[in-house]
Amino acid sequence: MTTTSQPVPPPPAPDAETRVSGDHHESLRLWLRLMTCTLMIERDVRARLRERFAITLPRFDLLAQLERYPQGLRMGELSRRLMVTGGNVTGLTNELVAEGLVLRRPLAGDRRAHAVRLTAKGRRAFDAMAAEHERWIVRMFSGVPAADRARLYALLGSVKSQLRSPENVERITHGDHR
Amino acid sequence: MTTTSQPVPPPPAPDAETRVSGDHHESLRLWLRLMTCTLMIERDVRARLRERFAITLPRFDLLAQLERYPQGLRMGELSRRLMVTGGNVTGLTNELVAEGLVLRRPLAGDRRAHAVRLTAKGRRAFDAMAAEHERWIVRMFSGVPAADRARLYALLGSVKSQLRSPENVERITHGDHR
Numbered sequence: 001m002t003t004t005s006q007p008v009p010p011p012p013a014p015d016a017e018t019r020v021s022g023d024h025h026e027s028l029r030l031w032l033r034l035m036t037c038t039l040m041i042e043r044d045v046r047a048r049l050r051e052r053f054a055i056t057l058p059r060f061d062l063l064a065q066l067e068r069y070p071q072g073l074r075m076g077e078l079s080r081r082l083m084v085t086g087g088n089v090t091g092l093t094n095e096l097v098a099e100g101l102v103l104r105r106p107l108a109g110d111r112r113a114h115a116v117r118l119t120a121k122g123r124r125a126f127d128a129m130a131a132e133h134e135r136w137i138v139r140m141f142s143g144v145p146a147a148d149r150a151r152l153y154a155l156l157g158s159v160k161s162q163l164r165s166p167e168n169v170e171r172i173t174h175g176d177h178r
Numbered sequence: 179m180t181t182t183s184q185p186v187p188p189p190p191a192p193d194a195e196t197r198v199s200g201d202h203h204e205s206l207r208l209w210l211r212l213m214t215c216t217l218m219i220e221r222d223v224r225a226r227l228r229e230r231f232a233i234t235l236p237r238f239d240l241l242a243q244l245e246r247y248p249q250g251l252r253m254g255e256l257s258r259r260l261m262v263t264g265g266n267v268t269g270l271t272n273e274l275v276a277e278g279l280v281l282r283r284p285l286a287g288d289r290r291a292h293a294v295r296l297t298a299k300g301r302r303a304f305d306a307m308a309a310e311h312e313r314w315i316v317r318m319f320s321g322v323p324a325a326d327r328a329r330l331y332a333l334l335g336s337v338k339s340q341l342r343s344p345e346n347v348e349r350i351t352h353g354d355h356r
Contacts, residue, residue: 027319028312030327031219033334038216040341041209134206141205143340144333149208152333155326156211162321163218 041140048136053129058082060133062092063118063126066102072117074107101125219318226314231307236260238311240270241296241304244280250295252285279303 046057053060065081066073073081079089093116096102101122107113118126141149162168224235231238243259244251251259257267271294274280279300285291296304319327340346 025312026324026327026331027316030319030331030334031315033331033338034212035216035220037334037337037341038213040338042213044341134203137209138205140341140346141208141337143343143345144337146204148333148336149204151329152337153204153208153211155322155330155333156208156215158326159215159319159322159330160211160218163215163222163318165321167321168318 041137044140045133045136049129049133052132055129058092059096060129062089062096063101063122064130066116066118067123067126067130070117072103072105072115075114075116078116096122219315222318223311223314227307227311230310231303233307236270237274238304238307240267240274241279241300242308244294244296245301245304245308248295250281250283250293253292253294256294274300 042057049055049057049060061082062078065078075089075093082089093102093104097104100119102116103119104114104116107115220235227233227235227238239260240256243256253267260267271280271282275282278297280294281297282292282294285293
């Protein structure tokens with residue numbers, strides 16, 4: 001090296017910025033993959049629900065939320081718990097009421113608030129759908145070894161609790177977009 | 179035990195069915211957690227995109243797809259690649275064309291087919307949004323150790339390839355709902 005007349009540029013050393021930049025792409029790739037997996041399964045479930053039970057995913061999701069609350073849920077609470085976007089809760093509820101799957105009653109002591117719950121017919125219909133839905137999901141994951149599913153479940157648990165961490169919630173609440 | 183007059187029922191032994199049933203709940207829980215994580219992040223991204231750039235997630239997603247294809251994408255191809263549901267592709271494209279972010283041109287040799295691509299203005303707008311979007315994502319995942327993110331990425335990769343396995347595709351294509 002001492003014989004060359006050209007100064008030799010030092011090799012690019014990993015520094016704070018290259019590390020951050022690597023982190024960036026890696027988290028973004030992780031998010032895109034997470035979203036892709038979710039959407040692949042969701043698309044499949046959507047198609048199957050439509051084909052087998054002529055029901056949309058938001059309706060199925062609404063029934064699923066009510067199933068856990070036999071005493072009923074307030075409309076606002078139901079709205080917060082719904083996982084799937086698409087269709088407003090009032091519209092969805094009206095349709096399900098018209099089909100006799102769901103009941104809406106004013107809440108005692110608050111005339112403006114309503115509680116929604118499954119009818120017996122709604123519960124029977126949901127139970128049949130839920131059993132089949134569970135089999136679809138089991139099939140979809142059956143090629144992933146049980147130990148990997150358990151690891152994935154645990155890792156997603158830590159993502160979830162990070163997303164709920166005070167720091168994240170703080171940023172979201174205060175619109176800190178840095 | 180020989181002194182009792184009542185026949186003692188044998189304890190329930192774990193068998194094929196209890197195992198399957200355990201599997202069921204475990205895969206279902208995994209799916210619900212996967213969906214929850216995705217929706218938590220998506221909700222946050224949706225709110226930030228609206229607040230910062232007055233753009234919806236489906237529009238951002240459409241621009242993101244085009245960004246990778248400077249030569250443009252056919253409408254059908256664009257539709258297949260869109261990850262986010264909501265808003266049909268033609269409607270979204272029309273809006274983005276009207277705003278000068280996207281161009282639609284008939285394809286040579288096929289008058290019915292159109293290709294869509296970003297304009298220079300669209301690319302500049304998207305680049306600014308994408309950089310910020312990436313920072314949001316990095317922040318959201320920053321509480322999860324890098325090694326865990328890498329594990330998660332790998333495990334989701336195996337889920338994704340399982341979902342694309344011939345067995346799964348076969349079932350979906352042939353409407354096998356078992």
